Amino acid sequence: MEYAVRLRGYKGELTPALATELATQAGFPPYRLHQDVLPKLKAADLIDFQSRLDDVGISYIQEFVGLSGRVIDQALRLVERYGPTPTERAVLHSVEVASWAPLTKTQHAELLSRRGFSERQAVEAIKLSLAAGVNMGVDSSELGEQVILTPTYGVLSLPT
Numbered sequence: 001m002e003y004a005v006r007l008r009g010y011k012g013e014l015t016p017a018l019a020t021e022l023a024t025q026a027g028f029p030p031y032r033l034h035q036d037v038l039p040k041l042k043a044a045d046l047i048d049f050q051s052r053l054d055d056v057g058i059s060y061i062q063e064f065v066g067l068s069g070r071v072i073d074q075a076l077r078l079v080e081r082y083g084p085t086p087t088e089r090a091v092l093h094s095v096e097v098a099s100w101a102p103l104t105k106t107q108h109a110e111l112l113s114r115r116g117f118s119e120r121q122a123v124e125a126i127k128l129s130l131a132a133g134v135n136m137g138v139d140s141s142e143l144g145e146q147v148i149l150t151p152t153y154g155v156l157s158l159p160t
Contacts, residue, residue, distance in 0.1 A: 016058035090125035102149035
């Protein structure tokens, strides 16, 4: 997803050569870029691309980050291509929930449980999202526990 967002930063200047260079900077070897990354990004509607006839490079590339849906939904589609574990899937739901509703940790976990995740998966997802910095916990003395939200509260939930 980070690679797709990097492509987005070059809108009118995005070329196949630049896309290949950005992949190198992101640590993708050419074989992984062509056999794994680009096809999965395309399947998730984040990019469109065509390989050169000799299968050695890219002949065309265009990115659609935020255009074919909300960025969080696009990220979920991409992650599904990699076969996430239930806990990894719960982390993504946790981020999505925190992007539109600052809730207490208890409420947040309950909402994840209502989405089909076990209590253990919900607790682990919250812990992982906080550790990664994609969610943050703000202590509330009035509520007696942390409130979970994204550092960019509201940005991910804006309509596109």
